[in-house]
Amino acid sequence: MTAPSETRGPSSVASHPVLTVENLSIDYLVDPVVHAVQDVSLELRRGEVLGLAGESGCGKSTLAYGIVRLLKPPAAITAGRAVFHSREGTDIDWGRLGPEELRATRWDKISMVFQGAMNSLNPVITVREQLEDVFVTHRPEMSKEERRRRCGDLLERVGVDRGRLRAFPHELSGGMRQRVMIAMALALEPQVMIMDEPTTALDVVVQREILREITRLRDELGFAVVFITHDLPLLLEISDRIAVMRGGRIVETGAAADLYRDPQHEYTRRLLASFPSLTGDRGGFIRGDVDERLLAQDAVRTEAAPSAPTTEGRVS
């Protein structure tokens, strides 16, 4: 296996934060109260991929929804805040925005691809209309022609033929639907994308293709990503830094390579050890040499299963 590479982002990665989460706490006000997120502080730097790892139920999705204020009762933010730092130098505290401002800012500055997102496409509306809807809502001044052109461009950007604009969601594979969701999240060229298990329901070949696409788009467009999954090997491949979450708290944050080679927290060590594939040639899973390895893996897998089916609807 290739020698371990240093963790690094693309050349566009600067140390300036684009999003700061400060001491955020979120409870589910049920009996007994669930302290789902406890005093979480995080910094997302411009253009980086920050992986958020942790076992099921540790609070990853709650944190993601909390950052963009999409929580519904019984969830309640009990402390802390999330601040978006715009390229223009303005700070936007999400907690201080009114409902309208929040709606406008949300998709424009920070977009999301949520767990099982591909199943949230409206089944009776074409892909074109659903994509166009983002522009109609957020760019009302845009002409119809421009909108149509942009929608086609977006689909192609995520590797789906623009001819599919006329399709209804059920006519697409699970992988294609997930790509449509990613296209939708890219539509307004946000500076941050929060992706919560964006590929978990997909078979491994499609998952790899989409991950490569996300990495390529990130390099090209320079947005930052919070990438959430319980799949630690995958996170180690695509992340610049990783935060490990347990029981609602961040227990360790570090560069992916450091976290892999020299985990500081006992829980991180256990998490790493729970993936047998990680315990072999240490260092081989870190980004850098990943593209070559993925290509090799995919070639082997594709040979073994030339028409690997997608696992539609299998959402964790």
Ligand SMILES: Nc1ncnc2c1ncn2[C@@H]1O[C@H](COP(=O)(O)OP(=O)(O)OP(=O)(O)O)[C@@H](O)[C@H]1O
């Ligand atoms: N609506 C709710 N009411 C009460 N408790 C909830 C609710 N939603 C989530 N929880 C609890 O909050 C905690 C965090 O859940 P969350 O969905 O954020 O975890 P997660 O890390 O995203 O898990 P997974 O990897 O399975 O998606 C869990 O203990 C969960 O049971």
Ligand SMILES: [Mg+2]
């Ligand atoms: Mg979740």
